[in-house]
Amino acid sequence: MSTAALELIGITKNFSQRELLRGIELSLATGGSYALTGDNGCGKTTLLRIIAGLEPPDGGEMRVDGSVVNLVRYPEALRHKLIYVHQHPYLFHTSIDHNIAYGLKARNDPAKDRQVLVEDAIQWAGVGHLIDVLPQKLSGGEKQRVALARAKVLNPHLLLLDEPTANLDSDARRHALELIEKLCADGVTVLIACHDREIIDMPGMKRLLLESGRIAPV
C-alpha cells in the first residue's frame, strides 16, 4: 500500500470562540488533484495555511509521507516542499526571473541549475514575453502565472493553491486553468481551494467539501 502524500488527523482551529475547523480528517494521494470547496469563510484558506506552516492549528496531527510533522515548530525543510500560493499572489520588487528563482535561491540550488530551471518554468508558464516587465505592472492573471511558475519550479511535494482563478478576467482565467491542468497532468499533488466549476470538473480532480468545520464526502 502506498503512503499518502499528506494526511490530516483531527485538525482543529478556533477564531475568537468560533470553531472554524472541527477535526479535519484528510488523506491526499501522491500525484492526486483535489479541489477543496465550501462556502466563503468556511476555513478553506485557513486549512491551506495550516498545511503550509503559515499558521499553527489548535490541535490535530499532520503527516507527510507517513512522518508526523510538528505544526507548532514547522520544519524549515518542509517549506521547500509544501508550497502555498496566495489568492492574489505577491511578486517581489525585482525582475520576473528573480521572482521565479527566489525559492531556488532559498534552497541554495547552484546558480547554473537555477538558470536552467527558471528558463524551463518561464517557458512552462508562457511568460517569456513578460520577462522585461516590472512585476508591479503585470495584470492579476499574469501575476498568477508567474506565481504558479515560481511554485512549480520548486518541484513541490504538494502545491496549495488558494482560489487561483478568482477575480480574473476570462482570458487570464483560461490561462490559469491551462496551467493548473498541466500541473495535474504532470503528476504534481495539488490541493486547490476554489469555487470554480471548471477546476472542480477537471479530469481526475477529486472534490472535497469543507462544511461545518469538517471535510464531508461528496
Next chain:
Amino acid sequence: MELLEPTREAFRLLFTGDAGLWRIIMTSLVCSVTALVLIAPPAVALGFLITKVVFPGRRALVVLVQALLSFPTVVIGLVIYMLLSRQGPLGFLKLLFTPEAIIVGYMVIAFPVLVVFTLSAVQGADPRVYETARSLGANRWRAALTTLFEVRFGVMAAVFNGFGRVVSEVGCAIMVGGNIEGLTRNIPTAIALETSKGEFAQGIALGFVLIVLALGVNIALSVLQGEGGMK
C-alpha cells in the same frame, strides 16, 4: 547687523578650501556616518522584530522607543558624560572629549529614529511579502531581509532621518566632545561657538553646509526612490 560682508567671507572660506573649516565639516561627517553605520543594523533589526514578533512588553518597548525620540539631546549627552567621565563606570575607556564619544552619543540619538521609522515601514509592508518568502522556503532571516528589501525606501528614509538628526545636533556633541578645535569641533558646535564670539562668517559658511547636507540627503532619497517610492 551687517550680513552681506560675513556671508561673502563665508563663501570665500568655503570655496578657498579653508583647512580649519573643512576639518570641522569632515569631523561632522565622519562622526555622523560612523554612528549610523554602527547603529543602523541593530536598530533596523529591532524595528523589524518589534513588528513581526509577539513578546511580552512589546507595547511598552514601542512606547519607550517613541519617548526616546523626544528626549533632549543634551540630557543624552549628560548621561553619556557621566558614564564616560573619569569617575564613571566607563571612565576606564578614556573616551570623553574624543570623536568616539560623539559617535556614541550620535548612536544613542539616532537609535530611536531608526527603530521608529523602520517599525513604521515594516508595519506598512504587505503581509504577503513575509508569508510568500516563507512559503517559498526562505528561512526567517532571508524572509526578514526580503521584507526589508521590499520596504527599502522606508528603511532609507529611516537612515536619512537619523543622519539629519545627528548631523545638526549640538547639545550632546558639546557635552561629550568638548568642542575641541581640530579634534571634536563639528559643524553645529562650531556654529554655536563662532556666533557667541561674534564671528559670523564661519557660522554662516557652516550653516550653509548644513543646509546643503539636509537638502542633499533629501534629494538623494528622492532620486533613489524614483517612481518606486510613489504608491
